Amino acid sequence: MSAMLLNKDKWPEFVGKLSGKVWVPKVEEGEAIRFGPLSGEESKLPEYCNTRVPPKEIVFPETETLYCFQADEHEMTAPEIDERKIIIGIRPCDARAMKIVEKLFRWDVDDPYYLKHRELVTLVGLACNAPGLNCFCTSVGGGPASTEGLDIIMFDLEDRYLLETITEKGEALLKEVEGLLEEAGQDVLAQKEKLIEAAENKISRSVDTEGIAEGLPGLWEDPLWKRVSASCLGCGTCTYLCPTCHCFDIQDETEGFEARRYRTWDSCMFEEYTRHASGHNPRPTRRERTRNRINHKYSYYVDKFDLIACVGCGRCINYCPVNIDIVEILRQVKEAL
Amino acid sequence: MDLEQLRKTAAEVVAKDDVKYLIGWKKGTYGYRVSPVFIENEADTEDLIFSPLCTANLVTYLTLVEKPPLPRGQKPDTRKVALMVKGCDSRAVAQILVEKGIEREQIIVIGCPCPGVIDVNLLVAKYPEVAENTELKWSGEDFVLIRGGEEIPVKREEVLAEKCRLCRYPNPVVSDIMIGEPVKPWQTEEDTGVSELEGKNVAERWEYWEEQFARCIRCYSCRNVCPLCYCEDCILDRLNPTWINRAVNFSENTAFHIARAFHLAGRCVECGECERVCPVKIPLGRLNRKLAREVRDNYGFEPGLDPDGKPFQASYKPDDPEDFIL
Numbered sequence: 023m024s025a026m027l028l029n030k031d032k033w034p035e036f037v038g039k040l041s042g043k044v045w046v047p048k049v050e051e052g053e054a055i056r057f058g059p060l061s062g063e064e065s066k067l068p069e070y071c072n073t074r075v076p077p078k079e080i081v082f083p084e085t086e087t088l089y090c091f092q093a094d095e096h097e098m099t100a101p102e103i104d105e106r107k108i109i110i111g112i113r114p115c116d117a118r119a120m121k122i123v124e125k126l127f128r129w130d131v132d133d134p135y136y137l138k139h140r141e142l143v144t145l146v147g148l149a150c151n152a153p154g155l156n157c158f159c160t161s162v163g164g165g166p167a168s169t170e171g172l173d174i175i176m177f178d179l180e181d182r183y184l185l186e187t188i189t190e191k192g193e194a195l196l197k198e199v200e201g202l203l204e205e206a207g208q209d210v211l212a213q214k215e216k217l218i219e220a221a222e223n224k225i226s227r228s229v230d231t232e233g234i235a236e237g238l239p240g241l242w243e244d245p246l247w248k249r250v251s252a253s254c255l256g257c258g259t260c261t262y263l264c265p266t267c268h269c270f271d272i273q274d275e276t277e278g279f280e281a282r283r284y285r286t287w288d289s290c291m292f293e294e295y296t297r298h299a300s301g302h303n304p305r306p307t308r309r310e311r312t313r314n315r316i317n318h319k320y321s322y323y324v325d326k327f328d329l330i331a332c333v334g335c336g337r338c339i340n341y342c343p344v345n346i347d348i349v350e351i352l353r354q355v356k357e358a359l
Numbered sequence: 360m361d362l363e364q365l366r367k368t369a370a371e372v373v374a375k376d377d378v379k380y381l382i383g384w385k386k387g388t389y390g391y392r393v394s395p396v397f398i399e400n401e402a403d404t405e406d407l408i409f410s411p412l413c414t415a416n417l418v419t420y421l422t423l424v425e426k427p428p429l430p431r432g433q434k435p436d437t438r439k440v441a442l443m444v445k446g447c448d449s450r451a452v453a454q455i456l457v458e459k460g461i462e463r464e465q466i467i468v469i470g471c472p473c474p475g476v477i478d479v480n481l482l483v484a485k486y487p488e489v490a491e492n493t494e495l496k497w498s499g500e501d502f503v504l505i506r507g508g509e510e511i512p513v514k515r516e517e518v519l520a521e522k523c524r525l526c527r528y529p530n531p532v533v534s535d536i537m538i539g540e541p542v543k544p545w546q547t548e549e550d551t552g553v554s555e556l557e558g559k560n561v562a563e564r565w566e567y568w569e570e571q572f573a574r575c576i577r578c579y580s581c582r583n584v585c586p587l588c589y590c591e592d593c594i595l596d597r598l599n600p601t602w603i604n605r606a607v608n609f610s611e612n613t614a615f616h617i618a619r620a621f622h623l624a625g626r627c628v629e630c631g632e633c634e635r636v637c638p639v640k641i642p643l644g645r646l647n648r649k650l651a652r653e654v655r656d657n658y659g660f661e662p663g664l665d666p667d668g669k670p671f672q673a674s675y676k677p678d679d680p681e682d683f684i685l
Contacts, residue, residue, distance in 0.1 A: 051640040055574065074638055075576060084576060085607045155390055155489075227389070253395040255423065257580035259638050273598075273605045286605045289578070294596055306427035343584050343636035344415065345387040345394035 025211060026196060026203035028183045033066050039199050042106035042144065045080060047073045057109060071154040072113050072335060076265035080109060081120060081139040084262075085286045088135070088272070093279040103138040108195065110146045110176075115159045115333040117145050117171035119265035125327040126268055144191050147172040151217055153225050156336030158349060161229040164333050166221035167214075177214050184210055229334070229352045235324035237359040238317050244358050250351045251312035253344045258289035260338035260346070261315065266331045269295075290314050316351055362408065365471075365538050369404040372441045372467060372536075379438035381469070382420050384413040390489045391479050395420065409443065409538070411495050411502050414476040414520055416630045417442050418451040421461055422589035441467035445476070447522060449531035450628035450663030451586035456533070457662075457670055458626075460589055470534025472542045475515065475523040477502070478635075482518045486511070521644065522631030524548045533666050552645045553652055568613070568646075574639045575612040577605075581633035581643055582619060587626050594618060616646065624650040625671030628663040 028036055037044045037060055047070050048058035054070035057077045089098045124140060127133040150157070150166035159165055169175050173192035177184040184206055187193045196203065241247075261267040271288040274281055288295060291311050297303040305311050323331035332348070339347045373381050385396040385406040393412045397420075398404055421440065429435060444452060452468055455461050474497050482495070490507040497503075502513040523529075525548060530541045556564055579595065582588045594602045595615060603618065604611045627647040634644040654660050657680050660671050668674075 050570075050574065051642075053640065055639050074640075085605075252397045253420075255419065255580065255583040257583040257636075258576075258578035259580045259636070262576050262578045263638055271605060275604055275606060284606060286607060287576075292579075307425040339389070341638045343580055343632075345392045347388040350388045 023187050024193065024196065025184060025186045025206040027179075027206045027210065028185055028199075028203055030066060030181055030183065032202045036199055036202050037110065039202070040108050040195065041198055042108045045077075045107055045109045047111050057112075067111050067148070070111075071150075071152065072116070072337070074337070074341065075263060076116050076119065076335070076337065077109055077112050078116070078119060078123070078265045078268075080107060081143060082123070082136055082268060082270075082287075083139075085284055086135060087282050087284045090280070090282045093276070093281060103135065103142065106142050106144075108144045108146060111148045112145050112172075113150060113335070114147050114166065114168040114170070114172065114175070115157075115164050115335040116265045117147050118159075118164050118168055119171075119333045119335075120145070121171035122266055122323075122327075122329050122331055122333070123268050125329065126323075129326070144174075144195050145172045146174045146176060146185075146192075146195070148176045148178065149218065150221050151178055153221055154336055154340070156227055156339040156347075156349070157225055157334060158227040158229055158336065159334035160222060160225050161227075161231060162330050162332050162334045165218075166225070167218045177217060179210070179213060179217075184214055227336075227349050229349055230356055231320070231330065231352075233359055234352065234355060235321050235330075238321040238355065241355060241358055242313075246351075246354045246358050247309045247313045250346065250354060251308045254291070254308040254312055254346055255344060256291055256293060256308050256311070257343065258287075258291055259341050259343065260348075261289040261291055262287055263337040263341055265333060265335055265337070266319070290318070312346075312351075316348070316355070320352070320355075361539060365409055365469075366404045366407055368469065368536055368538060369398065369407055369441075370401040372469070373398055373404065374401050375439075377438050378467065379436060379440055381441040381443075381467075382417045383407045383443045383469075384409065384415070384417070391482055391493065391495065407443075409471050411475065411477045411497055412479070413445070414479065414631075414635060416445075416448045416451060416584075416586055416632050418444065418448050418455070418586035418630075419584055419589075419632070421452070421455065421466065422586070423583075437465075439465055439467055441469060443469045443471055444531050444534070445471055445473035446529040446531055447473075447526060447628060447630040448586075449533050450528060451630060452663075453533045453666040454587060454626055454628055454663035455589070456666040457668055463666070467536070468531070468534045470531030470537040472530045472537070472539055474500075474529065474542045475526070475545075476520050477518040478520040482513075485517055486513070520631060521552070521634075522629060525550050525629065525648075528664070532664055550648060550652070552642065553649050556645060556649065568616075569609060571641045572612040572616055573609045575607070575616070575641060576639055577607050577612065577615065578638060580636045580638065581641075584632045584636045585623070586630065586632070587623060587628070588619065590622075616641075616643070620646045620650055623647055625654045625658075625660060626662050627651050 044060040045057045046060055047054040047068055049068045054068050054073045056073050056075035087101050089100045091098045127136040153166055169188045173189045175186050187196055269288045270285040272285050274283050296305045319331040369381055372378055381398045383396055384393050387394040391412055395417055396406055456463055494505040495502055501515045504511040504513050527547055529544055603614045629648055629651055631644050
């Protein structure tokens with residue numbers, strides 16, 4: 023592992039030398055909405071706590087063609103996935119989420135699409151100096167400088183970045199820009215430790231996960247579900263903005279004889295999500311759907327993969343139109359246990 | 360507003376046997392957030408608030424009621440629903456009544472004259488620090504932020520929600536019980552968002568909306584929060600036939616937003632909820648207010664003012680302009 027320093031004024035040169043498409047947080051309507059390819063106009067990373075849409079969409083696109091076919095032929099063609107991408111500025115929680123979700127896409131059968139995208143991305147994370155109001159990563163196994171899933175982690179030291187490599191992929195990437203970097207000394211590493219501690223102290227929200235995974239099944243009929251879902255609108259904001267939510271739907275699209283089969287994000291908060299062909303729906307109301315969202319993250323996934331499928335990024339809390347707050351739900355779960 | 364009066368009235372309402380619950384606002388779980396609340400017991404009315412933070416429109420809950428199949432022999436709950444409304448919200452109630460989406464005797468409307476609410480993003484940008492027990496109150500024409508015992512005056516124009524800058528109906532147009540005195544309507548600002556787009560040519564406008572719609576993630580929060588998007592079978596959810604494909608791309612997203620805008624033409628009451636909830640900041644208000652402006656300018660019609668009136672599409676006048684007919 024190496025620890026190198028990059029002066030911020032060398033940023034344009036740094037991103038210009040990397041071999042691969044560089045993706046960074048992009049500002050639209052005055053805010054970092056999502057990651058996008060570098061346009062060449064950016065001389066630095068924007069100010070952001072985190073992007074609204076998580077970078078999961080880079081490895082798990084909202085709509086992805088599985089294969090194309092012709093109605094009158096038997097041939098099918100799958101799209102080529104071959105673009106190398108370097109994601110710079112991904113937050114530790116979102117990189118951890120990719121690692122967590124990968125378990126699912128490797129379980130049972132390997133998902134070639136997800137795994138190919140994942141193989142082709144290099145994740146250059148940016149540790150959080152100032153976590154947001156609703157961040158609670160430290161409660162669910164992460165942290166403002168967690169390196170899980172990352173190839174390189176960067177620390178913002180005002181006029182320069184400290185870059186630490188985590189994987190061989192990360193080492194290889196830094197080799198490409200060797201001339202721009204200088205070795206980091208002990209003083210810088212000490213400064214880094216202080217930054218991490220300060221960031222951790224800024225996290226004000228927390229969840230006590232002790233006993234939740236085992237206890238949730240016993241709360242199946244608890245009145246809390248009705249209470250916490252009463253104001254739910256049934257929209258997909260919480261799940262679509264969630265870096266670990268990974269449900270998808272498969273649809274066909276035809277135009278004349280041309281057709282394609284694609285997958286597209288789906289949300290367990292939608293009414294038709296589990297509606298059967300008969301019309302019967304085992305999750306008939308928002309109560310059952312909300313219960314499923316929490317159970318999936320904090321019980322089923324733990325059961326299957328020994329991991330909580332929530333990284334504490336706070337997006338579902340920040341952007342819920344009606345203040346449905348997962349930290350508060352989990353507090354009530356804990357209380358009911 | 361006198362909160363004591365509000366809570367006392369609410370307690371009397373929920374105490375009635377024929378009332379299921381009262382929908383109001385309560386303090387949220389963090390920061391400046393306010394949360395909708397469903398109150399069934401008199402004791403819980405203590406949670407009710409009405410402040411400049413109560414931006415959300417609760418009328419959507421009238422039509423969002425779920426009706427799962429009932430066990431054999433069980434009768435549906437037909438008790439009344441009470442809800443708190445601001446001026447803009449009450450227009451949605453009036454419009455749904457016009458459309459016969461709900462029955463008048465099924466609801467109890469608690470009218471709250473509204474001096475204007477805030478855009479929480481503007482407030483957070485200006486005053487990011489939030490302490491325990493932070494409150495925002497009306498103070499004359501402006502607001503006052505009470506934070507950690509300190510009172511900070513907040514200028515109206517700094518944090519006022521866009522819908523309030525354009526608001527012509529701050530007092531509820533339909534109500535059973537009014538809490539507090541009516542407020543005096545204020546001088547509205549020009550809707551620069553719409554005017555600016557009208558000033559562009561077709562190509563420029565297309566480019567503008569292309570950029571906006573391309574960003575849509577199709578979470579449908581705009582549709583679900585809209586009090587007037589209450590079709591039981593929305594064309595977006597239909598698969599047979601598939602009017603709008605599930606694929607998320609500019610073409611399908613545009614079909615979605617245009618379909619929604621047209622379905623709301625002459626019905627949208629400009630409560631601003633679609634724009635408030637959009638997680639990717641699409642200025643949907645501009646689209647819906649443009650159609651509202653067309654309807655107002657061409658036909659002199661404004662929806663959601665008279666609960667006994669006719670819907671726009673059913674209100675023909677002999678002198679209606681018809682120059683758009685080819």
